[in-house]
Amino acid sequence: DIQMTQSPSTQSASEGDRVTITCRASQNINNWLAWYQQKPGKAPKLLIYKASSLESGVPSRFSGSGFGTQFTLTISSLQPDDFATYYCQQYSTYSVTFGQGTKVDI
Amino acid sequence: EVQLVESGGGLVQSGGSLRLSCAGSEFTVSSDYMTWVRQAPGKGLEWVSVIYGGGATYYADSVKGRFTISRDNSKNTVYLQMNSLRVEDTAVYYCARAGPLVRGVIKGSGAFDFWGQGTMVTVSS
Numbered sequence A: 001d002i003q004m005t006q007s008p009s010t011q012s013a014s015e016g017d018r019v020t021i022t023c024r025a026s027q028n029i030n031n032w033l034a035w036y037q038q039k040p041g042k043a044p045k046l047l048i049y050k051a052s053s054l055e056s057g058v059p060s061r062f063s064g065s066g067f068g069t070q071f072t073l074t075i076s077s078l079q080p081d082d083f084a085t086y087y088c089q090q091y092s093t094y095s096v097t098f099g100q101g102t103k104v105d106i
Numbered sequence B: 001e002v003q004l005v006e007s008g009g010g011l012v013q014s015g016g017s018l019r020l021s022c023a024g025s026e027f028t029v030s031s032d033y034m035t036w037v038r039q040a041p042g043k044g045l046e047w048v049s050v051i052y053g054g055g056a057t058y059y060a061d062s063v064k065g066r067f068t069i070s071r072d073n074s075k076n077t078v079y080l081q082m083n084s085l086r087v088e089d090t091a092v093y094y095c096a097r098a099g100p101l102v103r104g105v106i107k108g109s110g111a112f113d114f115w116g117q118g119t120m121v122t123v124s125s
Helices: none
Strands: A004-007 A010-012 A019-025 A033-038 A045-049 A062-067 A070-075 A085-090 A102-105 B003-007 B010-013 B018-025 B033-039 B045-052 B056-059 B067-072 B077-082 B091-098 B119-124
Touching: A004 A085, A019 A033, A019 A085, A019 A102, A033 A062, A045 A062, A070 A085, B003 B091, B018 B033, B018 B091, B018 B119, B033 B067, B033 B077, B045 B067, B045 B077, B045 B091, B056 B067
Parallel strands: A010 A102, B010 B119
Antiparallel strands: A004 A019, A019 A070, A033 A045, A033 A085, A062 A070, A085 A102, B003 B018, B018 B077, B033 B045, B033 B091, B045 B056, B067 B077, B091 B119
16 A cells, blocks of 8 residues: 655644645655545545645635655645644555644644 | 435444445435545544445455445445444544546546545444
8 A cells, every 4th residue: 555644743833824734655646646624523625636736615725736755735824714634645546545644733 | 515424333342243324415426436434533544445437346455355335326325334343443434425526547546525424333342
């Protein structure tokens, strides 16, 4: 299986901050990379697919970049609703795998 | 709007069985890649199984031979039959869809654009 490694595991930030989360794949996945936001007790929500495509309805302060094995999720100006856990996911194979998650908190 | 509603979770003893259901609305489950993803308490997300197309299926190694994914097109519902349950299968089980815009190049692969609310499965020893 392809291993996905996120960093950091926890990110302390304040409203208005620019936040960057990194995801590294154990092998080349081209741009088959998605990002999700999950809040406690809720299902994950798709933010970004194909590394940089913004899912419909997701605010433009979220952006994704990268190709191959290195990827980044950026929140340009953190809003109160953005405090959550974020996961990356590779889908270059049917056996998709997720990163371990990054919790963004105050 | 697309919706997924899971049911069937509960408390079961180790070695027991459960069948989870995922009912879809406002889309056709047989036209999309339908997946089960689980999340153990306090842990991350783990892919479990996918069904797509004419009924092709894939499973994670951790559940292969014990879990079976299927669907009933007439009910627009996907199922996960879980046998020989283990304590380590305890998790919230989510049903999710990989719609046409978010699929990967490999059949069965994709990002998940819609998720159910999840159903809790607890396996006791």
